[in-house]
Amino acid sequence: MTEMTATEEKRHGTAGDYVQLMKPRIMMLVVFTAVAGLVAASGVTGISMHPLMAAIAVLAVALGSGAAGAINMWYDSDIDLVMKRTSTRPIPSGAVPRDEAIAMGLIMSGVSVMLMWLASNWLAALLLAFSIFYYGVIYTMWLKRSTPQNIVIGGGAGAFPPVIGWAAVTGNTPLDAWILFAIIFFWTPPHFWALSLLAHGEYQKAGVPMLPVTHGAKATRFQMLAYTVILLAVSLTPVMTGLGGWVYAVVAAVLGIGFLSFAVRVWRSKAGDSDAAPADMKLARSMFLFSILYLFLIFAAVIAEHGAGLYFPLTGGVR
Amino acid sequence: MTDQNEPKKDEFPQPAQLSPEARAAQKRRNLWLGLALLAFVVLVALTTFIRLSTGTGIAGRM
Numbered sequence: 001m002t003e004m005t006a007t008e009e010k011r012h013g014t015a016g017d018y019v020q021l022m023k024p025r026i027m028m029l030v031v032f033t034a035v036a037g038l039v040a041a042s043g044v045t046g047i048s049m050h051p052l053m054a055a056i057a058v059l060a061v062a063l064g065s066g067a068a069g070a071i072n073m074w075y076d077s078d079i080d081l082v083m084k085r086t087s088t089r090p091i092p093s094g095a096v097p098r099d100e101a102i103a104m105g106l107i108m109s110g111v112s113v114m115l116m117w118l119a120s121n122w123l124a125a126l127l128l129a130f131s132i133f134y135y136g137v138i139y140t141m142w143l144k145r146s147t148p149q150n151i152v153i154g155g156g157a158g159a160f161p162p163v164i165g166w167a168a169v170t171g172n173t174p175l176d177a178w179i180l181f182a183i184i185f186f187w188t189p190p191h192f193w194a195l196s197l198l199a200h201g202e203y204q205k206a207g208v209p210m211l212p213v214t215h216g217a218k219a220t221r222f223q224m225l226a227y228t229v230i231l232l233a234v235s236l237t238p239v240m241t242g243l244g245g246w247v248y249a250v251v252a253a254v255l256g257i258g259f260l261s262f263a264v265r266v267w268r269s270k271a272g273d274s275d276a277a278p279a280d281m282k283l284a285r286s287m288f289l290f291s292i293l294y295l296f297l298i299f300a301a302v303i304a305e306h307g308a309g310l311y312f313p314l315t316g317g318v319r
Numbered sequence: 320m321t322d323q324n325e326p327k328k329d330e331f332p333q334p335a336q337l338s339p340e341a342r343a344a345q346k347r348r349n350l351w352l353g354l355a356l357l358a359f360v361v362l363v364a365l366t367t368f369i370r371l372s373t374g375t376g377i378a379g380r381m
């Protein structure tokens with residue numbers, strides 16, 4: 001790839017540009033789900049972590065997420081320049097040189113893994129290192145440009161934070177941690193495809209084989225519905241293992257029905273088609289925004305139950 | 320006897336002349352890098368101190 005800038009005029013990178021390089025909005029969700037894993041592990045097992053060590057472990061997850069974001073932006077700067085939505089990012093806009101971005105990504109990767117190891121244990125550090133590799137290399141460099149299932153498999157990278165949080169507290173990763181992983185994993189396709197229905201023209205222009213580009217909007221809408229059904233089932237499994245109590249059950253059921261309602265309406269709409277009405281596209285956008293709220297509230301329920309004493313068990317659980 | 324191809328003193332590469340904006344941006348970057356390095360040192364010191372004071376050394380984590 002060659003050095004490319006959107007504008008000929010030289011821009012001097014500000015602190016804000018370097019923060020943008022770390023994809024702060026994704027980082028917030030990553031940190032939130034990692035905290036949920038950490039709090040749930042502590043609540044379920046009774047093992048407590050030194051508060052300062054827990055804070056440093058969370059900081060390590062944030063740095064790891066930022067590192068993966070910087071590596072992603074370094075590698076994808078050529079296609080970011082082509083797409084309108086991403087053309088103002090720090091590298092294509094000329095604010096941050098590519099070599100600085102990759103240096104930042106690699107140094108932050110090392111620092112984050114080292115801090116995680118110092119603050120918790122080798123398993124959490126190893127999982128953090130693997131999740132950075134998963135996003136930066138497996139997803140960004142391999143899957144994203146080679147298969148329409150890119151964000152399905154790549155979604156695994158974003159699903160690791162609660163497992164890392166759990167491992168930081170207990171030093172192991174039981175079934176409950178992997179259930180939290182599965183919730184994010186099956187949430188990713190309907191979340192991301194809702195966005196790609198709106199921007200598939202951009203992906204086509206950049207040569208990225210997103211599902212709406214390769215298989216059409218209709219097939220994408222069907223797969224969004226299928227993954228939402230799976231997500232609804234997976235999101236209720238914490239109730240069976242005892243990880244989720246009454247509060248979680250109600251939140252997961254109500255939000256799950258809401259998410260499913262969006263998925264059905266989008267499936268029946270023409271969102272993403274060339275003759276789609278503005279209302280159809282608005283519906284896809286609403287589903288995308290609702291999906292963010294969904295994940296936030298699901299994990300907020302986990303934190304509320306295990307961190308704020310709101311856990312009222314439904315069953316004895318199978319744990 | 321002098322070499323005709325030898326560059327004159329004023330032909331040697333000069334240090335890059337940065338514009339005031341570029342110089343200010345460079346200073347800001349250096350400041351943030353310095354602060355980040357300091358934060359890293361403090362965090363490593365803190366984790367080490369807590370581990371030593373709670374009796375969980377490096378061997379205990381392996």
